Amino acid sequence: MNFPAELRYSQTHEWARRDGNRVRVGITEYAQHEISDVVYVELPKPNGAAEKGKGVAVVESVKAAFDIYAPVSGEVVLTNRELESNPALVNQDPYGRGWFFEIELKNPSEWETLLSAEQYQAQCTTTH
Amino acid sequence: MTTVVKRLPLHELHAKAGGHFGAFGDWEVPLYFTSILDEHEAVRTQAGIFDISHMGEFFVSGKAAKGFLDFLLPRKMERLQDGKALYAPLLNEEGGIVDDLIVYQLSPERFLLIVNAANIEKDFEFIRHHLPTGSVELENASERKSLFALQGPRSLEIAEALFRCDFKSLGYYHFLTLKTDWGELFCSRTGYTGEDGFEIMPDAPQAASLWEAIFSAGKAKGLKPIGFGARDTLRLEAGMLLYGQDMDDTTSPVEAGLAWAVDFDKKNFLGWPRVHEEKEKGPARKLVGFEMTERGIPRHGFQMEKAGKALGPVTSGGPAPTLKKNIGLGYVPAAEAKVGNELEIVIRNQKVKAKVVPLPFYKRKRS
Numbered sequence: 001m002n003f004p005a006e007l008r009y010s011q012t013h014e015w016a017r018r019d020g021n022r023v024r025v026g027i028t029e030y031a032q033h034e035i036s037d038v039v040y041v042e043l044p045k046p047n048g049a050a051e052k053g054k055g056v057a058v059v060e061s062v063k064a065a066f067d068i069y070a071p072v073s074g075e076v077v078l079t080n081r082e083l084e085s086n087p088a089l090v091n092q093d094p095y096g097r098g099w100f101f102e103i104e105l106k107n108p109s110e111w112e113t114l115l116s117a118e119q120y121q122a123q124c125t126t127t128h
Numbered sequence: 129m130t131t132v133v134k135r136l137p138l139h140e141l142h143a144k145a146g147g148h149f150g151a152f153g154d155w156e157v158p159l160y161f162t163s164i165l166d167e168h169e170a171v172r173t174q175a176g177i178f179d180i181s182h183m184g185e186f187f188v189s190g191k192a193a194k195g196f197l198d199f200l201l202p203r204k205m206e207r208l209q210d211g212k213a214l215y216a217p218l219l220n221e222e223g224g225i226v227d228d229l230i231v232y233q234l235s236p237e238r239f240l241l242i243v244n245a246a247n248i249e250k251d252f253e254f255i256r257h258h259l260p261t262g263s264v265e266l267e268n269a270s271e272r273k274s275l276f277a278l279q280g281p282r283s284l285e286i287a288e289a290l291f292r293c294d295f296k297s298l299g300y301y302h303f304l305t306l307k308t309d310w311g312e313l314f315c316s317r318t319g320y321t322g323e324d325g326f327e328i329m330p331d332a333p334q335a336a337s338l339w340e341a342i343f344s345a346g347k348a349k350g351l352k353p354i355g356f357g358a359r360d361t362l363r364l365e366a367g368m369l370l371y372g373q374d375m376d377d378t379t380s381p382v383e384a385g386l387a388w389a390v391d392f393d394k395k396n397f398l399g400w401p402r403v404h405e406e407k408e409k410g411p412a413r414k415l416v417g418f419e420m421t422e423r424g425i426p427r428h429g430f431q432m433e434k435a436g437k438a439l440g441p442v443t444s445g446g447p448a449p450t451l452k453k454n455i456g457l458g459y460v461p462a463a464e465a466k467v468g469n470e471l472e473i474v475i476r477n478q479k480v481k482a483k484v485v486p487l488p489f490y491k492r493k494r495s
Contacts (some may be wrong), residue, residue: 036148037165039447040425040454042476058476060425062164062447063357084423 001124002029004095008111009120010071015095016114018105023072026099027059027090030124035061038090043079043101050076050103052110057100059090071114074106136181137274137332138339145353153246153372155182157356164357168449171321171362172492174350175280177342178359180327181335184248184270186241186255192263193237200258201231202381202390202397208233213301213316215389217381218243218251223402224377225384227251228369230318232303240314242275242327244371258398274335278342279325279362281492282349287315287326290345295326310334310341320359322366322490364455365448367417367488373428374415374443374457382406383459385415385487413440414465417487419453424473424480426456431474432482439464442473448489455489456482 007015013031017024032038040060050056055067056076079101083089090098105111115123134155136142143149147158158179160167170176188197198205201216208214213232217225227247232240243251252268259266278287287295291306295317298304303316310330319325330338343351360370369375375384382390382403392407420426426445431438445456456473464471467486472479 036160037163039165040423042423062361062449063159065425065427 001033002095003117003121003124005117007095007117008071008114009117010069010114011123012069014069014071016071016111018111021105021108022077023074023103023105023111024099025068025071025101025103026094027068028120029094032091032094032098035059035066036091037062038087040065041083041087041090041100043081043083044076046076046079048076050074050101059087068100070103072103072105072107072110074103076101077104078102134182136179138179138181138336141336141339142179142353147353147355150356152182152356155245157182158353159357160355161353164355164361165449167352167354167358168361170350170352171280171323171354171358172450173281174352175278175282175286175346176321176352176354176358177339177346178277178279178354179274179339180277180359181274181332182245183275184241184243184245184251184268185273185275185329186243186252187267187269188239188241188255188264189237189267190264191237192260193239193265194233196258196260196264197231197239198394199397200255202394202399202403204391204394205231210235211302211304213303213318215301217375217384217386217389218254219381219397219399219403220254220377221398223380223399223406225371225375225379225381225386226254226377228371228375228386230316232314232316234305246372272332274330274332276328276330276335276339276342277319277321277325278328278346278351279319279321279323279354280351281324282346282351283323283325286342286346286349286351289349290342291315310338313338320366320368321362322368322488323362323492360444361446361449364444364446364457365450365488365490367457367490369415369457370444380406380411383411383413383415410462412462413459414462415443415457415459416465416484417455417457417489418471418473418482419448419455419485419489420473420480420482421470422481424475424478425454426473426475426482430456432458432460433472433474433479434464434470439471445473450490453489455485460484
């Protein structure tokens with residue numbers, strides 16, 4: 001399973017990619033595998049506020065719905081509307097075209113609280 | 129509540145085949161092997177094999193057995209003959225649905241009932257309570273019987289290759305008893321997917337070797353093992369109800385859209401007064417099928433509304449992979465049950481539009 005080293009991770013299986021103060025968020029390969037077929041995605045409203053640890057999006061498999069939590073606080077500045085018509089991208093390309101939204105980072109110090117690839121991978125192997 | 133986790137006799141075999149397990153009532157069952165969508169597609173276009181050994185099997189025997197079943201079930205047992213099966217709701221005295229089952233006539237004095245897993249104990253007690261003394265025997269054979277469902281457009285050729293036997297003349301809701309390498313096998317043309325198919329009942333000790341043999345016979349014909357996830361999406365598309373979700377001890381068959389499985393001209397059966405009254409006057413509420421007309425997936429327990437007024441809960445809901453829509457079932461006041469009626473489903477505090485559609489959602493093209 002793939003855990004790209006340049007990304008940071010949350011304990012709730014989101015990944016975060018930072019470019020300046022812009023943080024792109026998606027769910028990890030491990031998470032999409034556990035969820036299995038993604039058939040529906042509900043994205044946050046653009047320009048809404050996201051708070052670290054709070055649910056901002058929803059991903060649904062055939063059987064159930066799962067919250068996607070903001071890994072950092074800030075304003076949601078962009079969402080991946082492509083997922084609305086093609087939710088299977090979350091399974092097919094979780095770190096690429098399957099991204100969910102971008103947040104303008106409010107407290108850069110929050111970035112440092114996220115897990116490294118190594119730490120996240122360790123979490124996945126102990127819980128599984 | 130104490131939960132006793134029960135497992136299918138072939139649990140280890142399913143685990144080795146890559147099964148992802150989850151809960152179904154008290155049972156831990158394979159939810160999927162590869163993915164629910166893949167397995168759903170396989171059953172619609174090729175074939176799938178389900179291990180449904182959790183289900184219950186009762187034998188009802190004796191000279192008075194048929195007369196007893198005529199009283200116990202709201203269908204005329206004169207419809208049955210050797211080799212013929214009937215779907216029927218099992219009703220309590222108040223006309224509520226204790227279970228839905230299939231009754232098979234093995235001989236004029238011996239019948240098989242296949243009942244839902246979650247209801248085995250309840251049904252057994254209920255039937256025993258009504259049993260006439262001495263003249264009818266009731267046996268719960270659930271532990272010594274396994275049950276597989278072979279479903280899909282290619283299930284006929286797979287069954288014929290496996291058993292070297294002609295099934296083309298076996299009609300829907302008919303069955304055969306075959307002498308095979310796995311002993312005497314009961315094999316019926318029934319299912320819970322909306323596709324052609326068979327349900328095959330080996331004795332438990334033969335189950336593993338039969339499962340492997342069905343696999344070998346079907347592998348080159350696209351056969352896949354199917355989990356309970358796809359079983360649910362397939363039955364929902366086919367407009368088939370799930371006991372405990374779409375109906376329970378308080379629901380009447382008229383409300384549930386099962387009036388076709390009641391012979392109203394027969395008066396002496398359990399639950400007759402209520403079902404007769406509802407048939408005459410119309411039920412207060414009715415089960416409807418609906419499809420979402422806006423984005424959103426309805427789920428069991430979500431509220432249905434119309435103009436701010438609650439109509440009732442969604443009893444089953446989810447994506448319909450073959451139809452590429454999101455669909456559901458639920459009870460609404462009879463006045464709101466018309467096809468085309470626009471409703472709203474409350475999904476995470478948002479009202480999302482839906483409309484009532486005819487059932488079943490999916491009907492296979494017959495060749």
